[in-house]
Amino acid sequence: MILRGARQVGKTYILQEFGKTDFPRCHYVNFENDERLCALFEKDISPVRIINELQFYLDTSINIVRDLVIFDEIQCCPRALTSLKYFHEIMPELALCSAGSLPGVSLAGDSFPVGKVTFLDLFPMNFNEFLTGIGKLRLAELLQTHFLQEPLPQIVHDQLWDLWKYYLIIGGLPEAVNIYRERLENPYEAIQAARSVHRDLVDTYMADIAKHSGKTNALHIERLWRNVPVQLARAQDGGASKFRFKDAVPGFRGYERLSSPLGWLESARLILRTSIVNRAETPLAGFTRDNRFKQYFFDVGLLAVITNIDPAHILKYDYGSYKGYIAENYVAQELRAAGVRNLFCWKGRTSEVEFLLETSSGIIPLEVKSGWVTQSKSMNVFVERYQPRQNIILSAKNVNSCGSRLYVPIYAAGRLANLLLSQ
Numbered sequence: 394m395i396l397r398g399a400r401q402v403g404k405t406y407i408l409q410e411f412g413k414t415d416f417p418r419c420h421y422v423n424f425e426n427d428e429r430l431c432a433l434f435e436k437d438i439s440p441v442r443i444i445n446e447l448q449f450y451l452d453t454s455i456n457i458v459r460d461l462v463i464f465d466e467i468q469c470c471p472r473a474l475t476s477l478k479y480f481h482e483i484m485p486e487l488a489l490c491s492a493g494s495l496p497g498v499s500l501a502g503d504s505f506p507v508g509k510v511t512f513l514d515l516f517p518m519n520f521n522e523f524l525t526g527i528g529k530l531r532l533a534e535l536l537q538t539h540f541l542q543e544p545l546p547q548i549v550h551d552q553l554w555d556l557w558k559y560y561l562i563i564g565g566l567p568e569a570v571n572i573y574r575e576r577l578e579n580p581y582e583a584i585q586a587a588r589s590v591h592r593d594l595v596d597t598y599m600a601d602i603a604k605h606s607g608k609t610n611a612l613h614i615e616r617l618w619r620n621v622p623v624q625l626a627r628a629q630d631g632g633a634s635k636f637r638f639k640d641a642v643p644g645f646r647g648y649e650r651l652s653s654p655l656g657w658l659e660s661a662r663l664i665l666r667t668s669i670v671n672r673a674e675t676p677l678a679g680f681t682r683d684n685r686f687k688q689y690f691f692d693v694g695l696l697a698v699i700t701n702i703d704p705a706h707i708l709k710y711d712y713g714s715y716k717g718y719i720a721e722n723y724v725a726q727e728l729r730a731a732g733v734r735n736l737f738c739w740k741g742r743t744s745e746v747e748f749l750l751e752t753s754s755g756i757i758p759l760e761v762k763s764g765w766v767t768q769s770k771s772m773n774v775f776v777e778r779y780q781p782r783q784n785i786i787l788s789a790k791n792v793n794s795c796g797s798r799l800y801v802p803i804y805a806a807g808r809l810a811n812l813l814l815s816q
Contacts (some may be wrong), residue, residue: 395491398515399662399691401594403567404492408463416461425466434472440484457487464491478506495605495661516730517565517692519807526570541801544791557804562704563587564694584704591698614654616642621664621688622699625718636688648684665689665725667736673756673779677737689725696722716763721747724761724806731810744771752813755782762788
């Protein structure tokens with residue numbers, strides 16, 4: 394198995410905890426921390442020899458039937474990636490997990506063990522996991538089990554709404570959530586500590602880009618990554634707009650010249666692409682164009698830091714048109730964490746619906762409203778044209794319904810996606 398995800402989303406921690414709780418012994422190696430490990434794979438990639446030499450490296454015995462072996466940062470050793478094929482074929486009794494956070498896991502070329510590994514994707518903690526992480530277990534359980542067919546108790550809705558605003562500040566990166574949880578007695582200090590973690594993480598991501606971008610120009614990748622929140626902040630109507638290539642990187646124009654660094658950022662799980670379609674018909678992927686898409690940040694808390702939004706304004710819910718794209722970014726993040734592999738947005742001549750979900754019962758449109766005003770001309774246009782079985786407005790309001798239209802609190806976007814995808 395290969396566990397994929399951006400840096401600092403908890404891949405190493407969760408694999409080691411898995412090893413401690415479900416296996417007699419767990420053996421951990423990190424290809425980034427020790428270059429000598431790669432040398433073990435240079436002679437050949439025989440699983441028997443590799444395990445034997447790993448025992449000397451770790452100075453311990455490895456029981457291939459009972460123990461777990463973890464290859465961390467496996468993208469740093471392409472030969473180790475290739476070896477997974479032979480572990481699968483020659484030593485299937487061994488439980489072998491790997492973790493990777495950069496494009497090397499996806500772009501290993503012909504040597505990649507296609508069909509021989511199981512992939513799992515790990516994302517930042519979603520809102521429900523954030524609630525669990527800060528000790529709001531009852532609220533988390535209620536949100537996780539509510540079927541969104543009737544309003545939540547008003548006191549619960551109010552509490553979840555207030556906590557959701559804190560989530561927009563803290564985000565879902567485990568280190569930021571943990572340091573916030575440890576200082577909950579003083580919310581101001583807790584937020585400042587979390588933001589300090591965010592700033593350090595930005596430096597870490599920049600160092601990763603410089604170190605691992607290979608032939609693709611690291612400067613272009615860094616500028617593109619920083620340009621995503623800049624473009625989101627430019628939105629005049631409060632919502633995210635189509636990604637503009639002009640001036641994203643000085644001297645570079647057009648998708649063709651920027652597709653490689655954009656692809657690197659997507660493979661590194663640092664941005665979320667939402668393809669724009671002008672026809673809401675199945676399959677939606679058939680109506681996409683490579684150069685028409687929106688880009689969101691992979692973590693809403695990190696986005697709030699980079700765009701320098703004062704936490705006090707977020708808590709007061711008073712930060713102008715920024716609310717629109719922050720809300721959209723949150724929904725995009727929740728949808729991906731819920732298992733929506735490809736994000737789509739519908740755009741007509743004068744109308745736009747932020748997200749479309751392909752379900753077994755048809756395409757379901759989701760429109761994001763950052764506040765309490767839920768009137769939607771765009772959704773009305775979409776419904777008249779395509780007559781979906783159901784259409785959904787995400788907003789600050791409690792659960793409500795009117796005909797085929799369902800109103801759902803924006804903080805419940807992840808729970809909503811789970812319900813729709815399970816139908």
